[in-house]
Amino acid sequence: MKYPFEEIELKWQKYWEENQVYKTDFKNDLRKLFSLVMFIYPSGAKLHCGHWYNYGPADSWSRFRKLRGDNVFEPFGFDAFGLPAENFAIKSGVHPYDSTMKNIEDIKGQLKRIGTMYDWSGELMTCSPEYYKWNQWLFLKLYEKGLAYRKNAPVNWCESCNTVLANEQVLADGTCERCSSIVIQKNLTQWFFKITEYAERLLDGLDRINWPEETKTKQRNWIGKSTGAEIIFKVENSDSEIKVFTTRPDTLFGVTYIVMAPEHPLVDKLTTAECSQKVKEYVQNSAYLTEIERTSQTKEKSGVEIGAFAINPATGEKVPVWIADYALLSYGTGCVMAVPGHDERDFEFAQKYKMEVKKVILQPGTGESDVLTEAYTGEGTMINSGKFNGIRSTQGILEVIKFLEESGFGKGKTNYKLRDWLISRQRYWGTPIPIIHCEKCGEQPVPIEQLPVELPYDIQFKPTGESPLRSHPEFMNVKCPKCGGNAKRDPDTMDTFVDSSWYYFRYCSPKYAAGMFDEEITDKWVPVDMYIGGREHSTMHLLYSRFIHKFMFDLGMAKTDEPFKRLVHQGTITNMGAKMSKSKGNIVIPEPFIDKYGSDVFRLYLMFMGPYEMGGDWSDKGITGTERFVQRIYDLAEANAGLLKNYPDTERFDISHINPEEKGLYTKLHKTIEKIEYDIENLKFNTAIAAMMELTSEMVKHISGCSNEFKAHIFERMLILIAPLAPHLAEECGEILGRKGTIYENPVWYEADKNALIDETVNYAIQISGKLRGTILMPIESTQEEVYEAAKSDPRISKFLEEKEIIKQIFVKNKILNLVVKP
């Protein structure tokens, strides 16, 4: 009979749900396993194959662990705040709340068809006040500790859309994603979280978690630690000082000019009257470039002199001060000491503007008088550096720092590329920032007992560039919590990455009202043991949550200081070479395939396509392969209906007491058990399925020659092996075969019988001088002599040995015999 997937998938999904098979008992934390996939943004585009590729295999892994005896918690929820819903509202007039609720309903329906073990009692959505209340609480805690603060900062601004854009909405060429006009930088007062305070701990923690090396490397690069010195340059005829950061204090004697970022606050003050016109033009010009444009290496460097001179603290020499947009205000001190002799960028700039190049590090193997034709950035001996002459540059770094510290002109300093996290958005559909601005008392936190600050439903969606909340008087006008006078709420909302930086805690007690989460549970159930999601979050979500988690640890609310013990990235499924996205119109939806083949076949196919962490371009070409495979298993079960009712399970068989067909199957089965254990644990689903296919083929061929007791043994184990990969199929076949109880209510895993893993004979590869000339079947553990004799007497091999002298034999037991002959 054709495998009736429609009926049975519904039947088992209903059964699992009604019997609460996947409900987690938090009281039992023995062998607890928190298995998590990144929650979904409920967009109108709904679930596509990429989502399935994330959730299906992740669920198979969790199911495998459940069968092995782990107490698995696998929750799901919705990352429900965010820009797309609001943009949709601007276009269509549908309120973000309404569209989001509808999308969540739709997606939930789609999700249920996968047949996952989600414990829906953990379900949450970030847009509900009972969730975002705790975002606000978190904000206030950070505020209290000085880790949330407001400052003026440059942001992306589209003059045509009249709004702030997230970095992700600015295309690589510096234009607006929506209207293609140029995006400029504009200074606005914004809220930040001080993630930089945690930079060192964020680096340290990476050494203690089981994450892909590529992701750890990305985070390390993103944090971008570099050590060097901060050096003070006095300014001639001024009481101002210019501070620079450098990783090469050993090149201090080679400084020939200073570069400041055009937006540097000292620029106005230090610019002389003669230069002011040129400087003003330059500053204005660079404001129209995006950071992306400014920092693109293809652009030629440019700059102007501001007329001031700085004094080199080591030499007393005066050097000109320039502004140039290759200096970034956001890194280091925003000022650079330029050493054209030993820095490529400074060299390029000095060439263009005809500035002096001083050689202070001697490249090994070159002479002092050799002229530099390019910057030498390596190590060497210090020259032209006063009392430091002759010192190796690596040592010189330390010596110069010592000199700076003693003379008060600077100090050793560590710098990070990581910037503070800008969390305010001039948007409606997010968590309101719980701050009240009072003209008299200034910035006032909303008292905790007044949380949540609820997002009003009635609101005007117009892309005005201001938060829509600002034009909602009932929301905006409040009394100051301190003086009771009239005051205004902060009109901004939080970045949705705040929501996702602690949601895994909340899953354990989504309805908890006495705090962010029930620590009695999270103390035992957090951290997440397995986290599966895409690479695109390597430096965003995955860094933010590590930061927030460490903060929770500092508050005493988390027992560990890392949120995700083990991390795996599934590969990206592309379509026609491009990542699936609604705007590209290349989304592949799963429904047609589930309708045609069923959920298990589709899940199997996704896992069978290739290595899980690799992904690839979508094609449904091979799906019939997994369809046939499922049908063969179903046929086998039907042909042996009731078997397990009539024949009890035998734990193991003695190989010497079963017939050859049974023996072959027995060995195959137990080898398959071992392979599948290794493969699924390591998310190598494709080879696990291949192994199951092999086992199934062997069963189809040989099962009729087996005793009923033996059949019962193999079917019982085969069901358990396929259960994580095709859960509906396994339950149904179990029922057909007359198995006692359902699989997932009574999880069990069978260990491989080690005795069955050893073959009695092995196929030796016989090589002559490294070339394969034949194979011979030998009893296991044969000696070199025995194999050699057998090889010599085999005509296929002996003909290569005629009149040849064997000068060496290489023998690898149970594998290979290589006879090296004289050429």
Place this chain on the structure above:
RNA sequence: GCGAAAGUGGUGAAAUUGGCAUACACGCUAGACUUAGGAUCUAGUGGAGCAAUCCAUGGGGGUUCGAGUCCCCCCUUUCGCACCA
């Protein structure tokens, strides 16, 4: 430019440690059963050659009895980061 990953049949891909390259599938070819086949089953299927054999893991060197796997150089693709002083 820097960093990471990858390159194996017509296609998706296997190959825990240096030890029989191409498992498992898709597709294709032939046959069987069929009114029929986009069903099922059986056999075959890296390339060249009648054959013995030879050649094949992006290209070129090397180490080794033996290299898809280790080392060096180069090419291509994908993804990150992109003047970070």
